[in-house]
Amino acid sequence: MTTMQAAVLTAFGKPLAIRDVPIPTPAAGELVVKLEACGVCHSDRHVQMGDWPQMDLPKILGHEGVGRVVAVGAGERQVKEGDRVGVPALHGGCGTCRECITGWEALCPAGTRHGYNVDGCFAEYVRVRSGWVPAVPENIDAMAAAPLLCAGVTAYGAVRKARLEAGRLAAVFGCGGLGLYGVQLAKLTGATVVAVDVDEAKLAKARAFGADYAVRADADPAAFIKKLGGADACLNFATTLAVWQPMLRSLRANGQVILVAIPRGEVALAPTDLIELGAAVRGSYEAGRQEARDLLALAGTGAIKSEIQESVPLRAVNEALERLERGTVVGRIVVDFGMT
Ligand SMILES: [Zn+2]
Numbered sequence: 001m002t003t004m005q006a007a008v009l010t011a012f013g014k015p016l017a018i019r020d021v022p023i024p025t026p027a028a029g030e031l032v033v034k035l036e037a038c039g040v041c042h043s044d045r046h047v048q049m050g051d052w053p054q055m056d057l058p059k060i061l062g063h064e065g066v067g068r069v070v071a072v073g074a075g076e077r078q079v080k081e082g083d084r085v086g087v088p089a090l091h092g093g094c095g096t097c098r099e100c101i102t103g104w105e106a107l108c109p110a111g112t113r114h115g116y117n118v119d120g121c122f123a124e125y126v127r128v129r130s131g132w133v134p135a136v137p138e139n140i141d142a143m144a145a146a147p148l149l150c151a152g153v154t155a156y157g158a159v160r161k162a163r164l165e166a167g168r169l170a171a172v173f174g175c176g177g178l179g180l181y182g183v184q185l186a187k188l189t190g191a192t193v194v195a196v197d198v199d200e201a202k203l204a205k206a207r208a209f210g211a212d213y214a215v216r217a218d219a220d221p222a223a224f225i226k227k228l229g230g231a232d233a234c235l236n237f238a239t240t241l242a243v244w245q246p247m248l249r250s251l252r253a254n255g256q257v258i259l260v261a262i263p264r265g266e267v268a269l270a271p272t273d274l275i276e277l278g279a280a281v282r283g284s285y286e287a288g289r290q291e292a293r294d295l296l297a298l299a300g301t302g303a304i305k306s307e308i309q310e311s312v313p314l315r316a317v318n319e320a321l322e323r324l325e326r327g328t329v330v331g332r333i334v335v336d337f338g339m340t
């Protein structure tokens, strides 16, 4: 067999073409992974529609892959055929810049990404760089593992920046897929966790995933959080600028706002809001390689739950992407390569 089924973006704003393409072969330093599953992420929709800086086409989209190594490049020593790995968005960095050698590969100016400027995981096989794909424990179901590779690692990178510990207070704004991982990961640090969302169902879910408190976003969450002493960290997973003021008003002295979601537009900032509290605002983009390895290993202990998944075959990926756009998806949609 020399060809595989893939979902290929051939023109921005158009459905992905489901077609047969050649199975990739690994060069030195590369691996080929046969996919078990790949999550369908809202980022895929942005890439498809050309919302983000446009890359060369055609490209196979998809960046939440889980599968097994079926071929290794010449001289490979770390990984062998049969190893189970995850394929995140980050395909690789230059390996030599300051960011790359200090664990900030996600910020490498020369970084490349699966499902964007390198072929991704909406295909039966994907070619990856050895050393850039974390091991996936055998005891995690592929459907549950797939969203960890994007939503999970992104939430993990954000929670680590919050420097939480027992006795601290974390407020998680936005309790969709990323936010629910954020709630669980913040809780695992020992911190007290307040979940904030406009949607009662999402708040109920956040409680089920370990949040100590759940507050509606339209019920003055800052006042509620201030009564608890104020937040050491506000983690924003909500794609709206409406959370900006409530987050600032929730902070206690030396608190910080960690920005993850990417709303359009700008926010107003009075310098005194930060100065008088000694507060900080910082962005968090994806996560580094070691963070991805650590998160997957943690998931292998059973400490992290994923939302309910809906399995679809690869040929149904366009419908899944449209449903993400319409916002009618509960939980996560995952392409199951065992379905035809
Ligand atoms: Zn993603």
Ligand SMILES: [Zn+2]
Pocket: 093, 094, 095, 096, 097, 098, 099, 100, 108, 109, 110, 111
């Ligand atoms: Zn680099």
